Amino acid sequence: MADAYFKYKAGIGNAASYLVSGRPFITGSVGPLRPGFEQKVEFPLVTKRISVIRHGAGAGVTDVMRVHFNSTSSTIDVISSSHYIELDSDEDTFEFNVKCKEIYISAPQANAQNLNWRLYAELTQIDKGEMYDLTGVGLTSKT
DSSP, rough: OOOOOOOOOOOOOTTHHHHHHHHHHHHEEEEEEOOOOEEEOOOSSSEEEEEEEESSSSSOOOOOOOSSSOOSSSSSSSTTTTTTTOOSSSSSSEEEOOOSSSEEOOOOOOOOOOOEEEEEEEEEEEEEGGOOOOBBBBBTOOO
């Protein structure tokens, strides 16, 4: 007999939450990303997949954009430890098949004068409060 008090819901370890199509989430920059600055994108729900697209101002633009899962102001130096993905040309795109509740986009100190970006994410129905912090090897430590 079924338990009258049990209510099925999506959760962080629920495989079905990642098998179905995700709920769309689209955002992007409203102005150029300033040198030495980072933007934090917080998702309303846990992600299933994220695509980040870099946009430049046209031919000859050499600005670099970095995408990472921890802030550059965190206790680990994300940049010197190479815990980021770099997008360095117009329309350069990277797709993450990952669950997370936030992502960071930054630019090197001497760069990003004409840098814009777009982000598309597929969201699960999992509350972001259930998502743990992304730490460990490859995120906040080298070994």
